[in-house]
Amino acid sequence: MERGSDKLSPRQDEEMKHELQGRLRADHPTRVEEWRDPEPLAEDDPALAAGPVGRPGAPGEDPLQELRLDLARHLGRHGFPADRGQLEGDLTARHAPDRLVEAVRRLPADRSFVDVQDVVTTLGRSGD
Structure with missing residues (x-):
């Protein structure tokens, strides 16, 4: 049901969709004026920019804590x-980073894990 309050005709609407398709699918900035593009992160930006603000400890201090956060982000609570x-x-299906899949492959095969904390604790004991 059309309401009649559209600013453009259906033909103009389709034409605009067609024009925007290239911009939306582009893998690079599409603006002519360079100053309008967002500035990329620099190599010397503080590590705080890489993780959420307010997290205890700076990123990179505790590898097990970072592993726990990454696993929880990709696994959630429902698969346990x-x-x-x-x-x-689950990690492969959710396109998790290879380092997480490799870490899970180091787990013992004869055991069931109740949550992400259990997985990380087991990996911590095995020397990861």
Whole structure:
């Protein structure tokens, strides 16, 4: 049902969608004026920019804490209890970084894990 309050005709609307498709799919800035593009992060930016503000400790201080946060972000709470194969499958299905998949592959195969903390504690004991 059309309300009649559109500013453009259906033909003009389709034409504008077609014009914007290239911009939306582009993998690079599409503005002519360089000053309008957002400035990328510099190599010497503080580490705080890489993680959420207010997190105890600076990023990179505790690798187990960072691992716990990354695993929790990709696994969530709903897939537990789970064994190593299920965790690896979930991470792969959610396109998790390879380092997380490799960490889960180091878990014992004969055990079920109740949550992310259990996974990280086991990895911590194994020397990760």
